[in-house]
Amino acid sequence: MTERTLVFVKPDGVQRNLTGEIIGRFERSGMKIIALKMMTMSREFAEKHYEAHRGKPFYSELIKHITSGPIIAMVLEGENAIKQVRGIMGATSPADAEPGTIRGDLGIATELNLVHGSDSAEAAQAEIAHFFTEDELAE
Numbered sequence: 158m159t160e161r162t163l164v165f166v167k168p169d170g171v172q173r174n175l176t177g178e179i180i181g182r183f184e185r186s187g188m189k190i191i192a193l194k195m196m197t198m199s200r201e202f203a204e205k206h207y208e209a210h211r212g213k214p215f216y217s218e219l220i221k222h223i224t225s226g227p228i229i230a231m232v233l234e235g236e237n238a239i240k241q242v243r244g245i246m247g248a249t250s251p252a253d254a255e256p257g258t259i260r261g262d263l264g265i266a267t268e269l270n271l272v273h274g275s276d277s278a279e280a281a282q283a284e285i286a287h288f289f290t291e292d293e294l295a296e
Contacts, residue, residue, distance in 0.1 A: 160238040162275045163284040168226035170271040176229050179259055182245055183233055191295045192232040198224050230288045242274040
């Protein structure tokens with residue numbers, strides 16, 4: 158089933174000049190980029206995106222990190238895109254991520270895990286709409 162999902166390279170990935178490597182891994186898997194932009198999240202934008210984590214012990218550090226510099230946001234399209242992207246990214250903690258995954262090969266710490274990907278079809282739909290307008294999605 159062809160799906161769309163939101164992915165973004167977090168500030169640590171941009172700062173470490175890993176955007177090309179990360180995007181390349183998704184492209185080499187056969188995923189199609191249908192939207193791409195660089196942006197810096199405002200606090201308000203980040204709080205809306207991470208609303209589900211509000212109140213958790215790591216929330217304030219997460220917001221601080223994600224607003225600390227630019228991100229590269231993209232919409233990827235492909236067969237079982239959500240599951241495929243999650244597999245390419247690897248486990249949230251680089252220590253638990255398999256070799257060959259983005260986080261397993263390049264991640265430093267759970268807080269600096271380089272990349273975000275939608276975790277469900279519902280989340281993907283909401284996140285894509287939060288980051289991109291319909292006009293920004295290429296067919």
